[in-house]
Amino acid sequence: MSERHSRQLPESVGAALRGVSSAGAALWTSVEPRIRQWGAKARTRLRHYLDEGYALDGEAARPAAASITFEGATAIFGDAPALRDISGTFAAGSMSAVVGPNGAGKSTLLKLAAGLLQPRAGMIRREPADPRAIAFLPQRSEIDTAFPITALDFVALGAWRRYGSLATPNDDTRDSARQALAVVGLSDAAMRPIGELSIGNLQRLLFARLLLLDTRCLLLDEPFAAIDQATADDLLAVLRRWHGEGRTIVAVLHDLDQAREAFPECLVLARRVMAWGPTRCVLTEQTLRDARQAMQGN
Amino acid sequence: MYQTLIAPFDNFSFMRMALVGVLALALINGPIGLMLLMRRMTLVGNVLSHAVVPGAALGFVMVGPSMAVMGLTGFLSGVVVAILAGVATQLTPLRQDVNFVAFYLLSLTAGSLLVLAFGSNVDLMRVFFGTVLAIDLGVLAMIAAIATVVLVGLAVFYRPLLVDGFDPRFLGSVAGRTDVYAGMFMAMVVATLVANFLALGTLLAVGPLLLPAAAARCWATRLGAAMALSVLLGALGGYGGLLMSLHANMPSGPSIVLADGIIFVIALAASGRWSVMSRFKARGISP
Numbered sequence: 001m002s003e004r005h006s007r008q009l010p011e012s013v014g015a016a017l018r019g020v021s022s023a024g025a026a027l028w029t030s031v032e033p034r035i036r037q038w039g040a041k042a043r044t045r046l047r048h049y050l051d052e053g054y055a056l057d058g059e060a061a062r063p064a065a066a067s068i069t070f071e072g073a074t075a076i077f078g079d080a081p082a083l084r085d086i087s088g089t090f091a092a093g094s095m096s097a098v099v100g101p102n103g104a105g106k107s108t109l110l111k112l113a114a115g116l117l118q119p120r121a122g123m124i125r126r127e128p129a130d131p132r133a134i135a136f137l138p139q140r141s142e143i144d145t146a147f148p149i150t151a152l153d154f155v156a157l158g159a160w161r162r163y164g165s166l167a168t169p170n171d172d173t174r175d176s177a178r179q180a181l182a183v184v185g186l187s188d189a190a191m192r193p194i195g196e197l198s199i200g201n202l203q204r205l206l207f208a209r210l211l212l213l214d215t216r217c218l219l220l221d222e223p224f225a226a227i228d229q230a231t232a233d234d235l236l237a238v239l240r241r242w243h244g245e246g247r248t249i250v251a252v253l254h255d256l257d258q259a260r261e262a263f264p265e266c267l268v269l270a271r272r273v274m275a276w277g278p279t280r281c282v283l284t285e286q287t288l289r290d291a292r293q294a295m296q297g298n
Numbered sequence: 299m300y301q302t303l304i305a306p307f308d309n310f311s312f313m314r315m316a317l318v319g320v321l322a323l324a325l326i327n328g329p330i331g332l333m334l335l336m337r338r339m340t341l342v343g344n345v346l347s348h349a350v351v352p353g354a355a356l357g358f359v360m361v362g363p364s365m366a367v368m369g370l371t372g373f374l375s376g377v378v379v380a381i382l383a384g385v386a387t388q389l390t391p392l393r394q395d396v397n398f399v400a401f402y403l404l405s406l407t408a409g410s411l412l413v414l415a416f417g418s419n420v421d422l423m424r425v426f427f428g429t430v431l432a433i434d435l436g437v438l439a440m441i442a443a444i445a446t447v448v449l450v451g452l453a454v455f456y457r458p459l460l461v462d463g464f465d466p467r468f469l470g471s472v473a474g475r476t477d478v479y480a481g482m483f484m485a486m487v488v489a490t491l492v493a494n495f496l497a498l499g500t501l502l503a504v505g506p507l508l509l510p511a512a513a514a515r516c517w518a519t520r521l522g523a524a525m526a527l528s529v530l531l532g533a534l535g536g537y538g539g540l541l542m543s544l545h546a547n548m549p550s551g552p553s554i555v556l557a558d559g560i561i562f563v564i565a566l567a568a569s570g571r572w573s574v575m576s577r578f579k580a581r582g583i584s585p
Contacts, residue, residue, distance in 0.1 A: 050458070051474045116578035136471065147336060148521045157461060160472040165458045193519060213472070 043166060050165040066133060066217035067092040071121035075108050079272065082108045085122070088267070088276045090250050091214075092127070095243040097279065098252045100269035101295045105198065106252040107139060109269060110219050113250065116224075135213050137206060138254075145195045151205055152177050152190040155273035158212025173212075180208040185234050200231035206240050215245045218242060220251040236262055239296040259283060259287045270294035306544050313540060315433045319497050320536025320554060322441050323506060326448045328529030330490045331511030332521070333483065340508055341395060345402040346484075347491045347503045349379035351409030354500065355427055359416045363424070365437045367493050373501075376488035384484075409500075430540070430550040437496050444493040448486050457560055459483055460521070466563040478484030498551045505555030506532055513565035515557075531561050 011134060068090045075083040083105040090096055090113070098106050111117040112124055114136040126134070155177040156169040163169060169177075181187050184204040189197060197205060203223065220239075223231040236276040240262065243249055253259045259266055259279060270291040273281040307313045334343045353375025357368040381399050386397040413422045433441075452459070461469045462479040470476045494503035514528035538561075539554030546553070 046454075049475065093347070138467065142465070142467055144336075144338075144464040147460075148519055148524065149464070157465075157468065157472075160461075160469075165473050166454065168457065209468075 005016065007083070026156045038146075045068075047164045047166055051161070066215075067127045068134075068248070069127075070112070070122070073112055073119040073124055074121040075105070075112055075117060077108060081120075083112070083269075084272045085165070086112075086273055087122075088273060090248055090265075092248055093243075093246045094265050095215060095239070095249040095263055095267035097252070098250060098267045098269060099254075099256060099259055099283070100274070101292055103271075104269045104291065104295060105271050106269055107151035107221050109267075110136070110221050110250065111253060114219050119193065133215055134219060135215040136218045137210065137212050137218070137220045137223060139225070141202075141206065143194075143196075143202075145202070148193055149197075150191050151186060151194055151197065153273070154194050154205060155180050155208045155212060158209035158214075161213075166182065174277040176212060180211040183211060184238060200227040203227050204231060208236050213239070215247075217248040220249070222252050222254065225254060232258075240264045256283060256288075260292075302545065303541065306541065312431045312433070313544065315435075315438055316430045316497070316540055316550065317537065319430065319433045319438055319441050319530045320506070320540065321533050322438075322445045322496055323497060323530030324510070324536055326452075326490050326493065326528050327507045327532045328510060328514070329452055329490060330448065330486060331532075332515065332525050332528055333459065334487065334508065335511050335515055336460070337476070337483075339487075340356045342398055343487055343491070343507060344504050345383075345398040346380060346488055347495070347507075348378050348402045348409075349501055350405075350491055350495050350503070351375075351425065351500050352405045352410075353378075354495065355409040355412035358425070359412055363421065365496055367430055369440055369496050370411075372495055373492045374436065375405065376491060377485060379486045380488060397525055421434065424499065425508050426499045426501045428495065428502060428551045429550065430497045430554065431543075433497060441493045441496055444489050444501045448474075448489050448493075451482070451486055453562065455479070455482060464479045498554065502555050505558055506535065509555070509562045511556035513562040516565040516569035519550055531565075532558070535561050540551075558580045 023072070070086045070088055073083065073086045074081060076264075086109065097166065098109060100106055108117065112119055113126075114134050116136065152174065153169075156173050158180070159169060159173045163173065178187070178190060181190055182208050186204050186208060189201060189205075194202065194205065207223075223235060223239075227235075235262060236258070239249055239251070251263070253263070260283055263279055265277070266282045267276045268274040268282055268287050268291050271294070274291045274294065275287045307317055331343075334340055350372035354368040354372035356375070357364070359370035360371075361367040383394070383397045383401045386392065386401075387394045390397070390425055391402055408508060409425070410422060458469060458473060458476075458479055459482070462483075466476065469479075489505060491500075491503050494506055498506065510532035511524075511528045513531050514524045516526050518524035535558035539557035540550060542548060542557060543550035543553035548556075
């Protein structure tokens with residue numbers, strides 16, 4: 001069709017058209033690199049602004065180990081002190097359980113450690129200093145599960161820092177998201193919307209996202225509450241795996257047997273430190289009784 | 299067929315202009331409406347459409363019935379009301395919805411009184427219900443410009459805008475800056491509402507924004523599909539509404555929203571557990 005059409009045109013018109021198009025092409029090739037350069041520069045600037053240059057260098061920005069040290073930290077909740085004079089260290093590569101009666105300030109301690117809450121007195125030193133080097137899993141997530149996103153895409157969000165706010169996850173990210181889903185035993189649910197998952201499976205999903213987040217320090221607030229035993233066992237295996245990789249893990253627990261079994265370090269809390277050290281020394285009937293009494297005394 | 303469905307747009311240039319206008323609107327109404335739905339902010343969207351009134355009225359008082367000025371001042375007053383309601387929510391124990399409704403009542407009454415003080419009932423009707431069939435090239439260019447800016451913004455900030463809507467705490471833990479997205483989204487919503495206002499007036503502006511999105515949400519489970527579908531349904535509603543208004547001799551703005559509403563009701567009836575379609579399916583499976 002176009003051939004017949006061009007044959008009807010006079011030769012001069014064809015030549016003129018060819019000339020114009022080749023001139024246009026030449027102009028485009030001369031301008032294109034500059035446009036691309038501008039685009040790339042604008043993109044980098046915007047990304048630096050949105051992501052504050054965090055972890056843009058990938059591996060280089062990530063330290064080998066992470067520790068959190070409390071130095072006389074005090075937190076106020078309402079008018080009453082929620083935590084008083086907390087001192088101690090979650091050492092790099094340690095795996096600690098935080099236990100204590102209800103209202104002992106366990107969640108508050110974790111929020112202080114994560115930098116979500118500032119201490120009223122004392123200080124908290126983090127190594128590395130950026131609180132975003134720490135992953136925090138809240139007790140109750142504020143995730144809107146009605147949002148139409150598949151489990152796979154949800155887990156892929158964990159790699160956000162690697163590609164930033166402006167890019168989309170690539171096939172590599174999707175592959176690692178699939179692997180993470182396999183680790184937590186959710187491979188079958190990859191393409192299901194998150195709203196269809198049970199509470200236990202949602203917790204598995206959050207763990208899979210933490211796998212992709214790949215931080216050196218993980219703070220988990222009652223990660224095994226309200227989920228079934230099989231899920232708890234699977235997720236505990238994930239925790240052990242992270243521990244084996246030298247990550248620092250702090251988890252608030254209610255199940256003391258679980259703490260004895262799986263967590264080498266333990267902190268018993270009753271608005272102040274009752275005991276902090278190796279679990280078998282710390283988690284005794286005596287300290288637990290003391291903790292309960294301390295809470296009643298308050 | 300041709301006579302009913304296509305000829306009106308061939309014969310009348312005002313129908314062509316209106317059609318182009320509603321199609322451009324459908325392009326942004328789809329994604330923005332769905333994101334409003336996802337963020338459970340449909341009520342806020344409704345309120346912001348009224349927040350445009352005092353600004354538009356002020357523009358009307360200062361310059362007269364110029365759509366360009368009314369659009370600009372309307373946008374500014376929408377943004378101001380959104381900020382005020384946000385600040386009031388932060389500083390007082392009142393919940394967000396209370397503040398938004400209070401500001402909506404204030405803007406609606408203040409705007410109406412302003413228009414009535416300096417103009418006529420007809421002017422007020424124009425602010426409220428718009429004049430789709432009076433869209434000229436200037437208004438069309440404004441709608442197109444707003445649509446372009448909103449679409450580009452959506453394309454660039456698509457992912458953080460979405461994640462900020464359903465898991466803001468996670469976004470805060472991985473991205474450096476999360477304080478920008480709520481405001482950015484509000485600005486996009488106000489801009490979209492202003493674009494709708496230019497064609498349909500402030501009272502009807504929310505209709506094409508929310509109804510096709512809600513209808514699409516009934517059918518599509520995936521977000522991308524839902525966005526595409528809501529754009530399609532919005533275009534269909536605009537086209538159908540314009541035809542309806544011509545053939546049934548009805549006012550054009552309300553007929554467009556009516557067409558959107560009919561599409562929404564059909565979508566409701568054809569989805570969900572109690573839908574007509576699923577009953578047919580169930581009968582097919584049972585022996």
